[in-house]
Amino acid sequence: MDNIIEVIKKRRSIRKFKENQIKEEELNLILEAAVHAPSGHNDQPWHFTVIQNKELIEKISDLSKAEMAKSNEEWIAKIGSSNRSIVHNVPTLIIVSGKKDSYSPLVDCSAAVENMMLESTSLNIGTCWLGLVNYFFKIEEAKVLNIKDGYEPYYAVGIGYISDECNIHSIKRNADVFTYIK
Ligand SMILES: Cc1cc2nc3c(=O)[nH]c(=O)nc-3n(C[C@H](O)[C@H](O)[C@H](O)COP(=O)(O)O)c2cc1C
Numbered sequence: 001m002d003n004i005i006e007v008i009k010k011r012r013s014i015r016k017f018k019e020n021q022i023k024e025e026e027l028n029l030i031l032e033a034a035v036h037a038p039s040g041h042n043d044q045p046w047h048f049t050v051i052q053n054k055e056l057i058e059k060i061s062d063l064s065k066a067e068m069a070k071s072n073e074e075w076i077a078k079i080g081s082s083n084r085s086i087v088h089n090v091p092t093l094i095i096v097s098g099k100k101d102s103y104s105p106l107v108d109c110s111a112a113v114e115n116m117m118l119e120s121t122s123l124n125i126g127t128c129w130l131g132l133v134n135y136f137f138k139i140e141e142a143k144v145l146n147i148k149d150g151y152e153p154y155y156a157v158g159i160g161y162i163s164d165e166c167n168i169h170s171i172k173r174n175a176d177v178f179t180y181i182k
Contacts, residue, residue, distance in 0.1 A: 007122045012168050014126030015088040017160035021052060022092055026123050030159065033119035034096075037111035040104030046112050047151050049095040056144065057093050060136045060156075061085045067135035079132070086132045090158030095133070097151040109154050116157055126162035131155055 027050065034048060051057055068080030079086065087093055096113055098105025117127040133156045136142055147153055162168075 004118075007118050011117055011121040011127070012170070013128045014158075014160075014162050014166060014168070015128055016163035016166035017088060017090050017126060017158070018163050019089075019091065020161060022125055022160060026120075026125060027092065027159075029123065030094075030116050030119050030125075033115040034094075034112040037108065037115045039102075039108035039111070041102070043099065043102040043105070043108065045099035045102030045105040046109050047097045047099075047148055048112075049097065049145055049147070049153075051093040051095065052091065054091070057087055057090065058085070059141075060093065060133055061087045063139060063141055064133050064135040067139060068132065076132075080135075087130055087156070087158050088128055090128070090160045092159040093130070093133075093156050094159060095145060095147075095153050095156045097147050097153040100150055100152050105152075106154055113155055113157055116159070120159055124162075126160055126166070128158040129155060130158050 031048060031050070034046070035044065037046075039045060051060075064086050065080045065082075068076045068086075071077045071080060094116065096109045098109045102108070113129060117129065120127045134154075137145075137153045142153070145153065
């Protein structure tokens with residue numbers, strides 16, 4: 001098993017994936033990691049929608065982009081009008097939804113997202129946290145996701161084997177973010 005700090009530092013947002021699907025046993029480990037995240041009041045207020053249907057994944061990207069193209073924010077509209085996939089053509093897309101009437105659903109779901117990303121990294125599988133799919137969640141067509149009553153989709157995580165053409169950059173971290181009180 002890798003040392004956790006090595007896994008944390010090795011995780012980078014991956015935006016180029018191989019086409020072949022991850023193995024079922026790998027997916028199961030990633031989902032197991034998700035549900036072992038901490039949660040406020042131990043509510044475990046999450047639900048995971050695992051999408052491995054290429055057409056639906058493309059549709060989610062295309063319709064998100066169509067919405068983004070209408071945005072008043074220039075950078076959003078620009079991505080919306082581009083011809084690149086906002087989900088980076090991932091083979092597996094996991095949508096994370098939170099139970100709205102729980103104590104801290106967004107935070108808990110975010111912890112579950114990070115757990116999935118770290119477990120994937122330890123398996124040499126690439127991930128990308130995908131916030132822009134939010135544009136899809138707001139439109140009528142999102143009904144196809146069958147999100148459970150009382151839950152709200154927050155984010156998606158793209159998961160797949162890392163393309164050999166992927167340039168993985170190590171992003172510099174801001175150092176001035178610590179205060180010590182002794
Ligand atoms: C809430 C959130 C939303 C994000 N949404 C996107 C996204 O829609 N598309 C994308 O390519 N990356 C997305 N990212 C990834 C960030 O761009 C990335 O984490 C950041 O640039 C740092 O790079 P690193 O993950 O390689 O450390 C998102 C990250 C977070 C935490």
